[in-house]
Amino acid sequence: MVIFFLIIGFLHLGLAQSGTTPLTISNNYFVTGDYVVAGVGLRGLGVNGYATKQFTMPDANSVPSTGVPAGADIVAAILYWETVESSQTSFAGQSGFFRPVFQSGPATGYPITGVVLGNPNAPVSWSSGGCSGNSQGSKTMRTYGADVSQFLSQDSQGNILANGTYEVRLVDSGSNGGGVPLTLGASLVIIYRAITPSLPLTSVVIYDGAFAPANGSSSMTQTVQGFYQAAAGPISKLTHIVGNGQSNKYQTVSLNGVNLPSLYGSLPPFPGYYSGSWDNPTWSFSGDSNPVKANDSSATTAVTPTSSNSGCVSWGAVIVSTTVQNSDKDGILDVWKQKQGYCDAAVNDGSCATTDPSWVSLPGTTAGQKDLFVQLDYMCSIVNADGTCNTTNGYSFSPPA
Secondary structure (H helix, E strand, C coil), X not given: CCCECCCCCCCCCCCCCCCCCCCEEEEEEEECEEEEEEEEECCXXXXXXXXXXXXXXXXXXXXXXXXXXXXXXXXXXXXXXXXXXXXXCCCCCCEEEEEECCCCCCCCCEEEECEEEEEEEECCCCCCCHHHCCCCCCCEEEEEEEXXXXXXXXXXXXXXXXXXXXXXXXXXXXXXXXXXXXXEEEEEEEEEECCCCCCCCEEEEEEEEEECCECCECCEEEEEECCCCECCCCCEEEEEEEECCCCCCEEEEEECCXXXXXXXXXXXXXXXXXXXXXXXXXXXXXXXXXXXXXXXXXXXXXXXXXXXXXXXXEEEEEEEEEEECCCCCCCCCHHHHHHCEEECCCCHHHCCCCCCCCEEECCCCCCCCCCCECCCCCCECCECCCCCECCXXXXXXXXXC
């Protein structure tokens, strides 16, 4: 047995390297669990500068409506929101308040400051003209993300209670027309791990940023990688977190070339379901109808406006989860054992050589046995150019061999 402790999925909002796709990878998690999403629309609800609204997890308006299983560990809790602003230099929508609603809880919420995700000066496509609308260069749409896991409530035993009612207070002018700032909506994304050994290993991959199609190119295509190897007979999910959806403007959403039905009947896939301004639909797949196939290492989702009554939306995030191939049930994918390592999906679109810094080496992994890797880090006061510790002029906390 090779021993190594592998931790994948630390929250690093805004740290992923930029790629050529509309959004960039934020993180990829590997859990015996999954993710859930709940959303709330806020546009035009501002009073005294803030739009305040409550929402629930499980989301009563979400399709499908699922919550966090009782007793599950919370790996991450991320709040996403989009704000239309007028200044190219100040960030009017960056700060706000978030709270779980419970007896004796904080009345006004915990202050949060979002990380600016993706292009800080993305254009907007928010007029009633759909894709043909524009802001004449005077407005920008910004996506923010904040880690709110520390604010989730706990029971008397210290267990985090993810299901329940939440409230956000985010900047909004109260104008439903062209007045800014306008916060379109917010979505809470929770990644959880169930303490059940029989559950399959699932990868949850989040791409985020700020993207609105331009008049000359109204389609959006996003390739999602970072799950490395889908399981045999995978179970998968797809979520788009978007603003500016309208009930009379239509698009076609696909995954790996398969067109997906609207989850809202005859309405568009992004109808502005939350207060006419926000959507986070989640599609679930299994069996032969799953566009993600066994051993797939990536998935591509595309959104194309229809030829008539076309509409464009503004993206904040795309999330894909799928069960992955983990035959030995040790958290190390079969393909990683085969290749004795893997490329960090957040660097160079997941492409690398075994000599590159983004290559994560897993030497000695063997199919048919459970492998455990342990990574020991230490602090060093002076680091040499080659990455070694300078113990001549500095000091090292490296434990002796």
